[in-house]
Amino acid sequence: MSEIQHIVVYGGGTMGQGIAELLSKKGLDVTVVEKTKTLARQSRQQVEIKLDKQLSRWGITQAEKKSILSRIDFTDHDASLEKADLVIEAVTEDLESKKAVLERSDRLSPEHTILSSNTSTMSVTELAAVTCRPEQVIGLHFLHPSTRVHLVEIVRGLKTSPETVQKVRPFLDRLNLVGVEVFESPGFVTTRLIVTLINEALYTLMEGVATPSDIDAAMKHGFQFPYGPLEMADRFGLDSVLAWMERLFREYGDSKFRPAPLLKKMVRANQLGVKTGEGFFRYDEDGDRLKEDEKR
Numbered sequence: 497m498s499e500i501q502h503i504v505v506y507g508g509g510t511m512g513q514g515i516a517e518l519l520s521k522k523g524l525d526v527t528v529v530e531k532t533k534t535l536a537r538q539s540r541q542q543v544e545i546k547l548d549k550q551l552s553r554w555g556i557t558q559a560e561k562k563s564i565l566s567r568i569d570f571t572d573h574d575a576s577l578e579k580a581d582l583v584i585e586a587v588t589e590d591l592e593s594k595k596a597v598l599e600r601s602d603r604l605s606p607e608h609t610i611l612s613s614n615t616s617t618m619s620v621t622e623l624a625a626v627t628c629r630p631e632q633v634i635g636l637h638f639l640h641p642s643t644r645v646h647l648v649e650i651v652r653g654l655k656t657s658p659e660t661v662q663k664v665r666p667f668l669d670r671l672n673l674v675g676v677e678v679f680e681s682p683g684f685v686t687t688r689l690i691v692t693l694i695n696e697a698l699y700t701l702m703e704g705v706a707t708p709s710d711i712d713a714a715m716k717h718g719f720q721f722p723y724g725p726l727e728m729a730d731r732f733g734l735d736s737v738l739a740w741m742e743r744l745f746r747e748y749g750d751s752k753f754r755p756a757p758l759l760k761k762m763v764r765a766n767q768l769g770v771k772t773g774e775g776f777f778r779y780d781e782d783g784d785r786l787k788e789d790e791k792r
Contacts, residue, residue, distance in 0.1 A: 500581040500610075500667045504529060506597045507587035508539030508570065510733075510771075511614055514642035515586060517543055520567040521643075522671050527569045527576035540570040549782055577604040582667070584636060585623075586614040589739055594618065595626045602627035610660055612636040616687040617743045620653035620680050630655040634664060637684060640732060649684050650677045682747035683740070690728070691741050691753065697725035698756035701776075708776045726776040727785065729759075730769030738763050 508530040516526045530536040547561045583601045624633035635651025668675040712724020745753040769775030770783045778786040
């Protein structure tokens with residue numbers, strides 16, 4: 497197979513938007529496939545809003561914004577699979593939804609196409625089993641925000657071939673991304689480690705050891721984290737963090753993955769973080785944190 501040129505991203509949510517923007521900035525053609533025309537249009541609008549924000553901060557020029565958008569096609573149909581070199585599944589963290597995307601991609605894409613999943617906790621082997629090319633199915637776990645975090649976990653399923661890994665590595669190099677190769681295990685490396693930190697921060701808060709701001713300040717300034725664990729959870733989405741932890745708890749049966757009661761309480765209250773404007777802290781419509789407004 498020649499080098500990867502055209503990529504289809506399934507799912508135009510936060511992760512799909514970020515991956516598409518990253519790829520386009522590197523000069524690659526991307527098609528973002530959503531369920532409906534309305535969702536596809538909303539996805540494009542969200543990407544444009546993010547680019548306008550970068551424009552206002554002198555991060556990009558008007559010409560660069562136009563160029564980036566010109567390389568991303570937002571659609572509700574998957575005809576683009578016919579010319580795809582790589583499919584990146586980035587739909588919601590639901591097993592059946594992901595299986596459906598990979599099964600359809602397998603049927604409609606050329607024989608050389610590599611099929612990948614951006615899953616953070618699910619089995620690549622199980623996802624690959626719905627295809628007729630499990631040796632060409634691989635996990636590519638981009639971290640949020642994918643336009644700024646220069647890391648991708650390369651996840652081998654049971655039948656992922658060495659050739660598939662070898663084709664993916666130069667692609668990631670072109671994106672200036674560090675590829676960390678991991679063998680399949682629930683949560684891989686990044687999700688498995690970060691949720692335990694977030695969960696311990698939640699228990700620290702519940703026990704009254706420190707305020708949310710002080711917990712985050714300790715980790716930001718003490719260990720050079722860009723965000724503290726509570727703000728990090730807000731940015732991931734507290735519902736996503738809860739889903740990750742529940743899956744890991746089911747898989748491992750280890751109490752360290754049992755979600756803190758406070759996490760469940762906040763999800764039930766729909767205080768999900770940046771996506772709802774309120775979590776452990778409050779955020780404006782651009783996702784910037786407002787002045788201190790601690791939540792107990």
